[in-house]
Amino acid sequence: MTALLNLNRRRDPRLAWAGLAVMAIALLVLPFALAGIGTAWVRITNLAILYCFLALGLNIVVGFAGLLDLGYIAFYAVGAYVYALLASPHFNVHLPFWVILPIGAAFACLFGVLLGTPTLKLRGDYLAIVTLGFGEIIRIFLNNLSQPVNITNGAQGVYMIDPFRIGSFSFAKPEVIAGLSFSGPVKYYYILLAFLVASIVINLRLQDSRIGRAWEAIREDEVAARAMGINTRNMKLLAFAMGASFGGIAGGMFSAIQGFISPESFILVESIMVLSMVVLGGMGNVFGVVLGALLLSYIPEVLRYTVGPVQRAMFGRTLIDPEVIRMLLFGFALVLMMLFRPAGIWPSALRKRELESKAA
């Protein structure tokens, strides 16, 4: 019976632990290897991890509970602005990050409930349209809340946002610890990695719990779920609230890392991007979502650095602007992936097949 409850554990626990250990070491060494290629790649990796975190939050809403949310970036924006306003010269408030991140999460959570409440009876396309509108409303508010009282500084955005800091230890400054030089992005890498691991654990545990099963029941058949005694209203609000909290925390980290935010960072395309990560990776499967987020974060960057040189090597000059062809190839890759793996690259059905083979 206990084996049934640990669906995600491999058959040989020693092998699984060894695999985990190898992966952990690889992840710990990774930023130094990347720094060898160029600090830019450490930054790109940091953003990729941030997107993983964000996609995992959206996975709770879309993957687990089956609620199509096209305005998810709004919660990211709320978290980012809460951090920016409480840790910048804009209001001359400088709270430490461990105080602001929970505030940002709570604020985003509140907005999640605000979005969830009026949309409880909507499903599918209708819900998508309302959430899309919600995302735009938040962005437009951020753009215009500069008068009569200047709250968000409008389209100029908020700048000189404090980095993460613990006492005199700042995550923005390079430092030499035990003979190893840690640049700012490398330091952030570790804290982001810690957050990502925590969010993966939370996602996995939620999925395999009473709450996760209730979400899956709602996704599968809402009428039957209610008839089985599941309070669908509360469970949907919970999904929105949890997803939004993840978004809020991610937004706070984004603010700190970038040091500058403006409403430009939270446009609809970003929402669609995060949703694509979830869908492409495999809705509902935690590792699929992480994979999707990594791919969609890295592919455009890899193309950015390769499209130009490849053209010059082949034709001796740059025929098409790399920026144009980059997005073209990216879109093409998306279409191909959806054609050949419509359920995602790593669909959650794999887990089911694993279950079936175990039963046999």
Add this chain to the structure above:
Amino acid sequence: MTQRASAEGPPRDAGPPVGGGAQSALRGASILLEASGIAKRFGGVQALTDVSFTIRHGEIYGLIGPNGAGKTTLFNVLTGIYETDDGQFMFDGEPLDHLKPNEVAARGIARTFQNIRLFANLSALENVMIGRHVRTHAGVFGAITRNARTRAEERAIAARGFELLEYVGVAERAHDLARHLPYGFQRRLEIARALATEPKLLALDEPAAGMNATETAALSKLLHDIRRDGTTILLIEHDMKLVMGVCDRVLVLDYGRKIAEGPAADVRANPAVIDAYLGGDIALDLKGA
């Protein structure tokens, strides 16, 4: 609620495997559900008119009638999917007014659906485990921390789920997706899922539809077992052999009105019932012949 405690503790070793409580059988002929003057209208269609009946503890109560007679509508108003326009249900001594479906389930009425509504992409076991939701308590905090209490509850949920699958005879396919199960298994899985909510009243909407004779016989035995183990059953069914075989009493609806109620054998002989099923003229012809 004695059943509630069992949800957290280890599965009950002794006693009946199905919830509902053996004590209900002791109460004998006391009334579990009393419907009085139930009416439901959809626009210009009067789906139910002044339907009154009572279901006693421990009985298998049949609900029959031609297609479109309002049987499923009655189920839907009883389980809170629709609101009644008039009338009231008294369940276990308390009214069921303005309750949402999940609240009705929490009060102790579980149902199945005419066109099976399982969670198709989840395993059979997961389907039954979801049925335990309403009798268990772990929240987000418990799920994330996986504290001792949550782990114990999860074990109890899975154990009970497995027990119920065995009870209805689906245990061998516990880890298959619900949609991969044969039709008869799906019907029985839906019953197991409903039983997982520990109902006092189990409402089954055409459980034998599409079943062959062997499957129907097995279902008949299952219904007897469920009743023996203390759960009252409300059964919509078209298979008259099954209805006559298992039901203590039967209610007949036609055009949303009650046309007969009573012991199965009496109802079968009732001219109004024959009339409703066969059409007035044919019934007269048959009698004349």
